Amino acid sequence: MPRVVVLAGGVGGSRFALGVREALRRRADAAAPAPAASFTIIVNTGDDLWLSGVRLQPDVDSLLYALAGVNDTERGWGRAGDTERVNHELQEWGAGWPWFTLGDLDLGTHLARTGWLREGRTPTQVIERMSRRWPLGARLLPMTDAEVDTQVALRDGTSMHFQEWWTRYRATRESIRFDAPGIDASRPAPGVLEAIAEADVVLIAPSNPVVSIGPILAVPGIREALRATAAVVVGVSPIIGGRVVRGMADVCLRAIGVETSASAVAAHYGARSADGLLDAWLIGEEDAASAAGVSALGIRTAVVPLWMNDVSSSAALAEAALATADL
Template sequence: MSKRVVILTGGVGGAKLVLGLMQIMPAERITAIVNTGDDFEHLGLAISPDLDTLLYTLSGKANAAQGWGRDGESWQFMDALKSLGGEDWFLLGDGDMALHVLRTRLLATGNPLSAVTARFAKAWGVDIAMLPMTDDPVATHLTTDEGDLPFQHYFVARRCAPKVQAIRFEGADHASPAPGVLEAIAEADAILIAPSNPWLSVDPLLAVPGIRTALETAKAPIVAVSPIVGGQAVKGPTAKLMSELGLGITNTSIAAHYNGVIDGLLVDMRDGDEDLSLSHMVTDTLMQTLDDRARVAQAALDLAARLAS
């Protein structure tokens, strides 16, 4: 029987790596634990950006050019909303609305987010186990030079322009891991951390009581794929954020951030000459094609297998 793999993920980079895993192993042996710190309510709707990005990517519905949202999207709802003076800083496509409306309705009638997510995955033929990190509300907030900003206002409305001083995860202290999360970690043969933003996409997961401890005590080797490529981030504000937090934009900083959690780090060949005390493997970590994604996923599993032996 093939190995059971757990991957902690959030955002576009994480979705790419999960898709890569699906090319090299049976989908039913993969569990993705997904960041929900980005979730928020907008126009009365429950929005789960990282869960949706993964759903769209794995079901073949994603906009490949931008990495998020639906392919072939239309915008009549947004046009009508703007004509009425409604908020237009967060775009909701017509097809995208179906997901948010149904999620909102199901949550309002007592269904937990994990059950709603499983229902959507099944409807779209996504065979991996997709688990939100928690069914409880957790919200990422950033302390910036423009004051306190909820994540989406920082990321979308302000396009990551404000300078970040601190990050917190409201509600995390009182949250519980979603059903299946701790069990999946305990039973895994390999655990991967996607090249998602460590501070904005992975830290919310680690802030949920029980998850960090489960990782620290897991029998499986844990490998993180570094988000750093050539001394920069491929996408998003990772490098900018690291600089603002007083950190070097290096794999040494990434390894230190995950200290006590990971056993190994997969680093890009453009940064391969960096002196790391942590076990690591060097490869080309850019994931521009489906073959690239499969190759990076295989390299991460190879490092995990080396650590296990």
């Protein structure tokens, strides 16, 4: 069984993680989930926040719920079948954010997390404890145990938490920069560098390159570990046919001066042979014409179906990524 590490965040990361788990399960030819020891997910924690006295980790929870099979697939976030009584009560008190919905089951997760953090446990320890509840078939690691919540610098000179910019304003307020105060002094969470060093393949999920993958790469030591690992580093394009699949990644890319195209994102990550990160890059059939340009960057390119409509198609994409790494 190959040792697989995935860098992920958001809905795209969750869907891809399900596909990787299924692909590994099929390779093992077993009914049970793939052994967690062979599959590690390094999760973005840049969009974490404190709200109404509790600590939220949106990307961690999205992956946790998806792997547990309890996620709300309709909304793309939160728990399936959740209710919002507590959220409405908070709004009656004028607490929290009226445009940021917290389900009751979801709040249970946040309360448990907050209690353990206040008892002195680290985010890594909290996630490990949460992972015991369900057979996830993967080991979840935060990118860092430090609080490095993303702030969005706006054209008008003000700034706000990423979640307010993303959820309340739907990324419509013009951004010029994404900051993560304290990230330069942060360190990778325990196990992160070891997982990368010991991997057979590192997969960069089709997550938002700027606010999901970007914070992971900004933690000192992680980018260097990716450049040094003996593993093949394979990225999956989050752009299909010049469009984002979900969310507002195009707005984020525009803010950092990157075109919304599969080839431009590949260039943004760069070839490992030229001090970048990628050995290989998967692009959609809709972008086949750009394959030669990506290859010219020194990145091996594979043209495959990228749409993840269900677990089967996600698994096919994951298998294509593993095959591109010659595994």
